[in-house]
Amino acid sequence: MPVAQETLPERPAAADAAGRAGTAQAAEAGAARPARLRRGGRAGWPRILLALAGGLVLWLAFPPADLTPLAPVGVALLTLALRGLPARTGAWLGFAGGVAFFVPVLDGIVKVGPDGWIVLSLIQALYWAPMGAGIALVTRLPGWPVWTAALWVAQEAVRGRVPFGGFPWARLAFSQTASAFTPWAAVGGAPLVTFLTALVGELTAYAVVATAGARRGLRPHRAGARPVAVALAVSTAVVGGAFLIPTPTGGKTVTVAVIQGNVPRLGLDFLGQRRAVLDNHVRRTHELAARVRAGQLPRPELVVWPENASDLDPFAEPDAYAAIDGAVKDIGVPVLVGALVDTPDGQKVENRGIVWDPRTGPGDYYVKRHPVPFGEYLPFRSLLTKLITRFERIPRDFAKGTRSGVLRLGPTTIGDVICFEVAYDKEVRDVSAGSLLVVQTNNATYGRTSLPPQQIAMSRLRAIEHGRTILVAATSGISAVVAPDGRMLYRSREFVPDMHVAAVPARTSRTVADRLGAAPEWALVLLAVGAVAAAARSTARQDEGN
Template sequence: MMMTLRVALALAAGLLLPLGFAPYGQAWAPVLGLAVIFALIAPAQRPWQVLLPGYLFGLGFAGLGVYWIYHSIANYGGGPLAGAIATGVLVALFALIPMLALLLGWRAMRRHSTCMVLMGLPAAWVLVEWVRSWLFTGATWLSIGYTQIDTPLAALAPVFGVYGPGLAVALVAGALAWWFLRPLSLRLLAPVLMLGVFTLAGFVLDRTWSVPSGDPLSVSIIQGNVAQSRKWDPDESADILSEYLSKSRAVLGQSLIVWPETAVPAVYQQVEDWLETLAADAQGAGSTLILGTPAADPAGEGLFNAVAVPGEDTQFYYKRHLVPFGEYVPFRAIAGGILDFVGTPLGDFSAGRSAEPLRAAGHAVGVSICYEVTFGTEVLDALPGAEILLNVSNDAWFGQTAAPWQHLQMARMRAVETARPMIRATNTGVSVLIDAQGEVSDQGPLFEAAVIEGEVVPRQGMTPYMRWRDWPMAGGSAALLLIGTLLRRRGVRLFRDV
């Protein structure tokens, strides 16, 4: 195949993958995109024949998948030039990840193209997704399993986590690539049958993994829609707090009243009297107030991005997984003031340590803040004790881009994996109530002040994923690669090559 055509196909395949994610929702797109790049990589005889198309594939994937980074930095960081440079660098770095996954699968089973596309490349893709979820603080965005949240393959998630649907997508893509390499009519049965098997498995596994642990709780989410330009302006803080207080008083009587991430425009201890007065009034009306706020640790260990349940014995959850260059600046001591244009206006946050659920309305609530919800195993740390999941976020940074919808899609997957309902309260949207099957039951508008009301049913029980976490998928993918490598070295061929 001419190099120009290979390059064009690789880039197009990369651009196809993000269409599977929200808000586009084309669940077939990752299957086709991976199938094309697998078919392009399989016949390669030299590493550079993998690296070039693999990197271009990664550029398309990352460029369309996380283009919204530019909006965040250009509008709320260092301006358009800083946004363009930072986005270019981050996309260029992210593109290395799919390239390395393709190189790993090719290297393990080179010159065995059939085994490579049917086993090696799918296994390498999922294994690298898992590794990047924890390496260098972790990067979980754009894991392909999320694209199947509205298909029968989502039923694999309570058993295997997001990498279960992800491996299914990659294996079907590999079977389709096998047909691309030599389009015989009988070979087309392979991806069709494989898709049918995974779909059937999804229907078999589509069961109730948890049971109600109490009556439905009424919920009001206060979506303040506070512009970033106002949020940390000292002259605006009293007005912002008054807006939240008045909206909360209007819904007293609801079981839970929830404010989004850092809704309190000051350190909690600075406005503690106001908040505890509201909490006392809420308690008298049968409500529990849960709010996002910066908080100073009583032990003097620093400033935290927190969720508080104010009252006589105020409870706090401190965010454990901080965003580099968003909530703290690595190497600030070395770089001095060069990096002061990034990070939180209040200064660097410290990381919390405990995932202990908070008690609210008589139930255990497992909390995650912002992008913590994208880390499946970190959400599990509050389980099985948590009966309800809560995610608070401020997605104002993303503007009218795909990012708020991608973030919501990942939150929905956490509900599916854990068979727990989730309350998701955000500053500008998308604020939602999600049931234990991952379906959105109530949803607010984007970039409008609103009060989203609905009900959640507390639940208890264990899904297999809570017990096994990601080890079956990570171990299984690694085993497939190891077996393929050993067979290749011994000259054993499981399938006839194309």
């Protein structure tokens, strides 16, 4: 006899499907947390490692490694790590990439103290957080390589201004001082060089994404080849277009001399040997005069001393005045003397470049407009000196200058900037009316680190940007003479006394970058802001639709 089977009530098909979906979602949710932990959080370990690699590769594009072609590669790696992530995840991943970049690129700050080096590096990396969030958003838009490249300019614009006047060191453009991107500085300055360097990197990432999509069958191979062709064409136009930009080198010839007196020893406490530093520069100038009289060197028409050549105030110290004046009279031509001078009230110090004439003595001068925060002046002095005893080494703040450093020096005009000011677009642009540009610097504290060669790289970019010969005078090196087309005509070794005499072109014509001023930077910043706003609005609408 057949066995009776129990008949079960029939489930509706919709309920059955919902049950299966719920079971699948529950299983996925149960496995999600440990999987995310294994992958390193929401970003995933592959993306984290990609962002860190991007920062490290970008660092290698900067001096002293000078592997300039790696800059676009580093940009591409960072973008591939950020693309498609939520903005919040993109922010912290951008910060991670920034840490991987700034810690090694600013390693010279360790001479001040490991704590200062790490703190400064972390602060600089924070600027990459909003950039990372922005890149994560705008890579969802059509044409995203353009918007992401503009975000690099926006990040550098903020970092170079806020807070305390900003810290524009290690900008993307400063890795490209001898590359196919460099001539574009004469058109749009450092911001345009940053944009184009980033753009080629972003186009590389764009091509990688398109190729990967075609391989996974997300789009036809023919359609995947189209973005690759576009990326290659635009990159070729950027690189090829640079060869069409003129980099003139002609001009009235002026014979100049750069003096590097050297310092007695490395470290912060070299300032305690102020007289020895002054004597070194006085001695080298007397030696220059003797060699000119002997016919061994041509007679210069002007001489440049570095920043801090005299830490003794020549207007308060008769011996210092006499030593400088004697050296200037011996060489018989005007000397630009870097000296520290007390303000009239004695409360602050001015970091000056003084035009010292052999007949009339000290005359016109320039006062550094961008003293270094926490190095030459202390924000929140009353609080910080109680917390950090090292700041006692800065007993008085440096005063801030109020006018540009265009000075008459012998037969020509010069545009003087002091030390880190060469990193600031506006400060250098303001003095580009001079026929020669001068960078007076004191790198003794950071000697034999990455910072002096990075500063020279900036000077090379500025030479092309403004079409000017640049004279770099450093107390302990690196001193240099850079031609208007960026060629190095002279470069000293570090921590040796040195001098150099050269006939260089003094130019008065203005570049396109001089005429446009800050307009290219602000246009690219607005482009970045507009792209982020459009991407955020689009993302919000998609979230509402879901």
